[in-house]
Amino acid sequence: MRIDFSSLYPNVVGFERMARELEGLFEQKSAGWPPYNIEKLEQDRYLITLAVAGFERDELILETELGTLKIKGQKHPQEGERTFLHQGIAERDFELSFKLSQHVEVQGARLEHGLLQIELARELPEPLKPRQIAIGNPETLALPSAE
Known part of the structure; x- marks a missing residue:
């Protein structure tokens, strides 16, 4: 889409x-795995959900650097040999990167039922937030006179 x-x-x-x-x-530009969704929850809040079935918490790494969110999955080697009649669950390492807009910060992440959810929010610094300016009397302003 x-x-x-x-x-x-x-x-x-x-x-x-x-x-x-x-x-x-x-x-x-990724291999399409793992599949993910990006949702806009409300004004200035977002949720990235990745389907990471088979990965444990300690096999997932989340990092932010220079406006980029990187998500890596690194499977631990399995002991013993396994024989599959059909293998439909991919157990390969992956790395995804998402470029974050200015002032977007990762708020937290959770892993539940094979879904990794990462919450993001845009936090504007005070000087960039809209503000209303009161109109005062000419006597109270320190502007040069028009003489």
Whole structure:
């Protein structure tokens, strides 16, 4: 499924590169395994869910560095030889990377029923948050006079 972000920018000129980067976030160049979902929970909160059946907590590594979330799965070697009549559950190592937007931070992660869920949230610093500015009297402002 391809997500088209062009409808989000009908009145913006010069931000085509940003739109292409947003599209690229949802078109990960991976082998397609493990499968994952990216959900928008509410304003500025997101959830990435990976299907990692067969992996234990100590076989999964999550790291963030320079705006990138990396998720690695490294299976421990199995003792003894196993004979499969059919093997449909992949038990191979993997590495996925997700480029995070500015000010998006990982809030936490949990592994339950073979699903790894990673919560993300955008936390804007105070100076970047919108604020209302009160209009005062001319006498209270330290502006140069128009003389």
